[in-house]
Amino acid sequence: MDVTLRTGADYTVRIVERPGLWMDEAALAALSADLRRIAARTLEAGSLTYGVFSGKKEAMEAVIITLVSRRDGTPVAFNALAVMKLDTAPHPTDMLHLGLVMVDADERSKNLSWVLYGLTCFLIFFRRQFRPVWVSNVTQVPAVVGMVTEMFSDVWPSPHNGRRTLNHLLLAREIMAMQRHVFGVGVEAGFDEERFVITDAYTGGSDDLKKTWEAAPKHRIESYNSFCQEALNYGRGDDVLQLGQMDLAAMRRYLTRDVPKSAVIGLMLTAGLIALQRIVLPAVHWADSTQTWSILRPHRTGKR
Template sequence: MLDSLKSFVHSFYVLLFESDRFKVRLSISCDLDFLIYECPGLWASDAELKELTDMLLEVAKAGQDGKEMPEYGCLLGDREDLKTRVISIAIDKNEKRAVGFSAQSYVDIVSGNFKERLLHLGLIFVDPSYQGKSVSYLLAMFPNILISIKSGFRDCWVSNVTQVPAVYGLVASNYFYTYPGTSRKFEQGFYHRYLATQLYKNHKSVFGVGEEAEWNSEMQIIENSYTGGADHLKKSFAAAPKHRNPVVNEICEEHLDYERGDDFVQIGKLSPSTFIQLFKSKKSRQTRLQMSINILIFSLAAMILPVLRWFIPNQQVSLDESCDLPLVI
C-alpha cells in the first residue's frame, strides 16, 4: 500500500512539472501489468532505452515465429524515433517477461498554414501464447485513454495502417468517425482523404513503406506497401488474424491484394466514446473495478493539474534519477 502511494505521488509530481510526457504502470489483473512510456526518447537514459528496446525485440521475435525481424521504427532503438513514440508493454507478472507491446507515435501533418497532430496507432505485437485474450485491445486503448485524459478529453485524430482484419476491425469499432470502417458502403470525408494522403506522402517511413508503393486515395489503400523495412510483416490473407465480425474479413479480402502487399490507411478520432467501448468489452468485474480506479485518478489529476500549474512559476525541476516509481494501482 505504501509503495503504491509513493508511486502515485511521484507520478503526480512528474505530471505536474513535466507535462510533455508520462511514464506509468497500470495493474488491472492478477496476471498482467501495463507499462506505458510517452516520448521516452526525450527523457530516458541510454540504459533505459536499451532495456525498453530489448523488451520490444523479445516480443517481436516471439510474434514473428521464426521469420526475419522488421527493420524500422521502435525496433531499431533510435532515440530520435522514440522522441515521438507512445510505447505500451504488457508484462506477465508471474513469468516477469514482456508478452505484448504497442508502438504508437505522434505525427505532425503540416501543409502551408494547415497543421494537425495525429496519433498513429503503429505496431502491435502479442506473444502467440497471449493472442485471443484481449491483450492487443488493451495495449491500444490504455495509452489512448491516458492521452485523452491528459488533453482534457479533447478529440484527437488517429491513423492506422494495416492489412490484418483483426486490427482493422478493432480500429473501426473503437474509434469515432473511422474511414474505412466496418460498412461496405464507405463514407469518406474531406479530412479522411486529406490526412491520409498527407500521411502517405510525407510520413511513409513511420510505418515502413518504401518509394515503390502507390497510393489509392479513394479507398485509402497503399498498394505494394511492404518495401521499406516492413517487408517481413507482410502476410497472406489466410495467415492474417481474423476479426470476429465476418464482414470485416470480407472487406479486407475484397479490397486488398495480399499477394502484392496492400494496406488500408484508416483515419478516425479518439474521443470520450473510447471509454464506453472499453467497458463494453468482456472483462471481469475485478478488472473493470481496477480500470475504473485508474481512470478516476487520472481524470482527477487532469482537472487539478492545470489549477496547480497556474500558481506555480514555470521552472526547471531536477528529479532524482534514481527515483523510478511508476504508478501502481
C-alpha cells in the same frame, strides 16, 4: 507519461511516452531489448529494421510504448504508438498512429486487445480534456481492421456504411506524403485515394510483416474478412489505411464493451492520476506565486 497498472491477476501494463526524450541510455536499451524479445517470439523468420527496432534514440522520441508483462517481469506484448504532427490548415493536427502491435504466440486469445489498441488512446483523450483525438492504422489483418472500426468513431474505410469526409482525405494525403517512414512503407508504394489502399506496401523496412491471406488473422464478423479479401491484393502486399477518432462516443463504447469490468476501477484511477498531473497540479502551482515551478519564477516586490 510513465504509468504502470495491473490488468487482472496475470499481467502488468507500463505506458511510456516519448522515452527517447527523457530516458537514460541504460533504461532505453532495456526497453528496446524487451521489444526485440517479443518480436523474436512473434516473427517466424526475419527481423524488422525500422522505428523502435533500429536501436536509435531518435526513433523513441515520438512514440508511446505500451508494454504488457507477466507478473514475473517477462514481456509478452507491446504496441509502439507513433505521435505524428500533420501540417494541416488552419492548424497542425496531432495524429496517434496505432503502430506496430506484437503479442507472444503463447499469450494470444487472452483478451489483450483492449490494452494494446485502446488503453493509451483513452488516456491521451482523457489528458486532452476530452478533445477528440485522431488515430490512424495501417494493416492488412482483417481482425485488426474490424477491431479498429468497432473501437473508434467515424472510421474510414469501413464495410459498414462508413463515409469518407474531406478531413479523412486531407489527413491521408499528408500522412502518405510525409509520414511513410513511421509505418515502414517505401516511397515507391502507391496510394488509392478512393479506397484508402496502399499498394505494394512492404518495401520500406516492414517486409517481414507481410502476410498471405491464409495467414492473416480473421475477424469473428465475416464482413470484415470479405472487405479485406476484396480490397487488398495479398500477393502484392497491400495495406488499408484507416482513420478515425477517439471521442466521447468511442470512450463510452470502450469502457462499457471492451474493458473488462474488473479493470475499470484501476483504469479510472490511472486516468485520475494523469489528470492530477496535467490539470490539477499546474493550477495549484500557478496559484502559488511565492514558489518556483519549472521556468516560472516567484514575483518579487519591493526595492532592491
